[in-house]
Amino acid sequence: MAEGAGEEKKKFSIWDLPDVPVGQLPPHLELQRSRVSCNKDAPIHTESIQYSGAYASMGIDNSSRLDRFSNNFRVEVVRLNEDDMEFDMIGIDAAIANSFRRILIAELPTMAIEKVLIANNTSIIQDEVLAHRLGLVPIRVDPRLFDYLSENDQPNEKNTVVFKLHVQCKRGSPRITVKSDALKWLPNGSELVKETRNATSDSSSKPETYTYFGCSQETIPEFVKNPIIPKYPDIIIAKLGPGQEIELEAHAVKGIGKTHAKWSPVATAWYRMLPEVVLLEDIEDDLAEELKSKCPVNVFDIEDLGKGRRRATVARPRACTLCRECIRGDDWEKRVALRRVKDHFIFTIESTGALPPEVLFTEAVKILEDKCERVITELS
Amino acid sequence: MAFLEIGLKETIEHGSFTDNSPATFSLTDEDHTIANVVRFTLNQDPRVTFCGYSIPHPLEARVNIIVQTTGDPAREVLKDACQNLMLMCRHVRCTFDKAVEDFKASNVVKAMKIDSQDSSGDDSEESE
Numbered sequence: 001m002a003e004g005a006g007e008e009k010k011k012f013s014i015w016d017l018p019d020v021p022v023g024q025l026p027p028h029l030e031l032q033r034s035r036v037s038c039n040k041d042a043p044i045h046t047e048s049i050q051y052s053g054a055y056a057s058m059g060i061d062n063s064s065r066l067d068r069f070s071n072n073f074r075v076e077v078v079r080l081n082e083d084d085m086e087f088d089m090i091g092i093d094a095a096i097a098n099s100f101r102r103i104l105i106a107e108l109p110t111m112a113i114e115k116v117l118i119a120n121n122t123s124i125i126q127d128e129v130l131a132h133r134l135g136l137v138p139i140r141v142d143p144r145l146f147d148y149l150s151e152n153d154q155p156n157e158k159n160t161v162v163f164k165l166h167v168q169c170k171r172g173s174p175r176i177t178v179k180s181d182a183l184k185w186l187p188n189g190s191e192l193v194k195e196t197r198n199a200t201s202d203s204s205s206k207p208e209t210y211t212y213f214g215c216s217q218e219t220i221p222e223f224v225k226n227p228i229i230p231k232y233p234d235i236i237i238a239k240l241g242p243g244q245e246i247e248l249e250a251h252a253v254k255g256i257g258k259t260h261a262k263w264s265p266v267a268t269a270w271y272r273m274l275p276e277v278v279l280l281e282d283i284e285d286d287l288a289e290e291l292k293s294k295c296p297v298n299v300f301d302i303e304d305l306g307k308g309r310r311r312a313t314v315a316r317p318r319a320c321t322l323c324r325e326c327i328r329g330d331d332w333e334k335r336v337a338l339r340r341v342k343d344h345f346i347f348t349i350e351s352t353g354a355l356p357p358e359v360l361f362t363e364a365v366k367i368l369e370d371k372c373e374r375v376i377t378e379l380s
Numbered sequence: 381m382a383f384l385e386i387g388l389k390e391t392i393e394h395g396s397f398t399d400n401s402p403a404t405f406s407l408t409d410e411d412h413t414i415a416n417v418v419r420f421t422l423n424q425d426p427r428v429t430f431c432g433y434s435i436p437h438p439l440e441a442r443v444n445i446i447v448q449t450t451g452d453p454a455r456e457v458l459k460d461a462c463q464n465l466m467l468m469c470r471h472v473r474c475t476f477d478k479a480v481e482d483f484k485a486s487n488v489v490k491a492m493k494i495d496s497q498d499s500s501g502d503d504s505e506e507s508e
Contacts, residue, residue, distance in 0.1 A: 046437035050423035063424045066467055076474045086444040087479065089472075095420035095470070308466045358480045362473055369469045371414045372462040375407065379459050 003225045025060055030338040032091070035276065036340040040327055046095055048342055084122045084350040085357040088274070090343065097271055103364040104269040106257040111161055111236075111351045112136075113250040117192055117210060120247040125238045132167075133237055134250050135262045137180050138352040141252075141263075144363075147224060149253045155190075155211040157220075161228055162186040162211060165237075169244035176240050181233035183250065187223070189213030192249050197322040211251065231353030234349035265360055267350040274344035275320040278337040279312065294325050318346075393455060402430075403454035404446045411435065415443040421461040421468075426451050 025033065032045045044248055050061035072091035079086040089097065095141040116131040123130075141161060149159040151195060163183040169176045218225055257264035277299055284305075291312050293301045301315035320338070327333045351355040395403035407414070415433040422431040422445075430448040447454040 032486050047444065050420050052424050052426045063426055064422070066464055066471075069468060070471050073475055075472075077479050080483055080487075087454065087476075092472070094480055095416045096472075107413070173459070197442070215396075217507045250492050294385045308430040351388075358476075361476060365469050365476070368414075368417070369466050371410070372418075373465045374389065374464045376389060376417070376466075377416070378389075379393075379455055379462075 012121075020078065024275070025055060025058065025354055029055070029058075031339075034342050035308070036273065038118060038338040038340060040324060040333055043340075047062065050093070050095075063185075065259060075084070078346075080358065081351065082356060084244045084348065085361075086346065086348045089345045089347060092275075092345065093342060094342070094345075097347070099368055100347075100361070100364050101269050101271060102146045103367050104266050104349060104360060105264055105270055106193050107367055108265045108279075108360060108363055109148075109252055109254050110265045110352075111139050111141050111143050111252045112260075113139070113253040114252075114255070115217050116248055117190075118246075118248040119192065123238055123240050123244045129245070130238060130248075134183075135260070137183070137235055137237070138231045138354065139228065139252055140353050142222065143254050143354060146254050148255075152225040155201070155251060155282045156187065157187045159253060160189075160211055163250040164191065164248075165250065166247045167240065169240040169242050174240060175242070177236055178238040178240060178246065180230040180235040180237055182237070183230055184370075186249075187217040187227075190249055190251070207214065209276050210249070220335050223292055265354050266284060266353060267352050268349070269349045270346045271347045272342040273342060274346060275317055275322060276339040276341055277292075277317045277320055278315045278339065279314060279327075280337055281335055283312040283335055285310055287335075291326060293318075294328075296323060296325065297321055303315060395454065400453040400455070401451055402446075402448040404444050405454075405458060407445065409441050410443045412443075415445060417465060418445060418458070418461060420456070421465045422447060424464075425457060425461060427457055446489060495499045 024030070024100060031037070033049050036046050052061070054062045069091065074090045076090070077085065077087040086356050105352055110279060113131075113134045116127075116134055118127050118130070121130065123125055125133075137307050139161070145269060146161075147159045149155060164186050164187070165178070165183050167178050167182055169177070190211040190213075192210055193207040194210060196208055217228075218276045238248065255263035286301075288302055292298075297316070297319045299314060299316050300312050302310045303313050305311050322338060322340075323336065326336045327338060345360075347361050349360060351360055355363070389407075389409045391408075392406040392445070393403050394406065413434075419431055419433050420429050427449050427452055428447060431446065433443055433445045435443055445458070447458055449457050
């Protein structure tokens with residue numbers, strides 16, 4: 001009897017059903033693939049489905065080939081100032097966005113003070129603390145004009161920038177604050193003379209200093225009208241009481257953020273995915289008022305439907321901070337869905353001043369290209 | 381004194397001489413920055429059946445990228461993935477530069493419009 005019933009069962013294909021979309025994923029799978037659902041306790045579907053054959057059984061090709069990427073990728077700049085910028089990248093994956101962020105923070109070179117030659121320091125700030133603070137002062141100079149200084153090189157005009165700091169507080173005068181505008185650029189190199197025990201050295205020849213500048217840095221065209229100065233003139237470096245004096249020379253070299261954070265060209269760089277707020281059912285009247293008042297950043301708005309009825313709408317989803325206030329409480333999870341779009345990144349870059357933020361991003365992309373090239377050449 | 385340590389960068393391929401479709405590539409002086417992106421691009425290639433990366437020890441800057449393909453040599457597949465990545469980066473750069481230019485141009489236009497509105501307002505007041 002059971003066998004008879006088994007033979008009569010018809011075989012049918014799921015594609016014959018009328019409402020199954022062909023050539024694209026069904027809506028619940030598309031939601032899983034392209035959105036992070038932020039539930040009350042934790043977000044789900046956070047990993048990006050990268051594998052090219054992930055939906056092979058449905059006949060859908062998940063690989064993002066270069067032509068598809070080129071067609072779908074967009075950049076929209078929201079804000080661009082001298083020091084920071086905010087822009088949207090749409091159609092890119094989290095792995096690439098994260099690489100750009102990591103390179104912006106750790107692998108873009110800048111100039112920062114590395115060696116401090118202290119001739120006199122009678123202030124209460126210790127030598128090493130003073131040197132540390134000087135290293136963290138951002139310098140307004142394009143690092144692309146300089147080379148790296150390695151162990152075997154001598155410091156010359158192509159890889160070092162020299163600053164001088166000489167302040168003293170005279171007896172009887174009030175305390176003074178040493179700010180970063182007290183750092184003076186020395187375009188001709190170091191002025192501190194090295195002690196040489198060479199008795200045969202000519203007294204008429206130039207005394208040997210700690211740098212070997214062939215020509216003055218002022219002659220380089222980029223620096224003719226723009227002297228090299230710290231970006232912000234009001235950074236407090238030290239405070240001096242009466243009778244105290246600081247006399248030092250600081251040498252700035254090129255480095256990357258991986259070695260020390262002083263060489264990071266961004267104050268910080270971060271991204272977030274675009275939030276998406278969806279009302280799963282119509283929210284009217286009192287519930288709508290309650291929803292609007294719950295949100296601390298005013299994502300929701302009330303619209304009038306006429307005859308005294310009001311409805312809630314989502315007005316500013318981009319401002320949502322995902323605080324989840326709107327889904328707290330009974331039943332709210334059924335009415336409001338909080339999601340994030342997995343391939344839409346809102347990037348913010350805050351530069352410390354050496355380079356403008358749009359140049360920083362372009363340089364970061366170039367560095368990623370260089371890394372790929374290095375892998376390719378080593379494999380060939 | 382900390383100078384920039386440009387260590388000896390090298391890539392070692394651990395594989396077999398007979399079957400070159402699975403292989404492990406060990407890159408020195410690299411970290412998640414390049415490995416995660418390469419892993420993403422490898423996944424997008426339909427010839428790849430399995431790929432992943434690991435960092436054997438956090439204090440040593442070394443990354444192992446493992447690739448298994450459907451028959452093509454793993455080295456070629458990795459090179460193609462890196463090539464694709466470079467093309468993607470170039471495209472990102474072009475699109476970004478164009479977007480920044482457009483933004484700056486539209487801001488200049490907006491500033492000029494505001495200026496011309498102000499000046500035309502002054503003229504009308506003066507004529508009266």
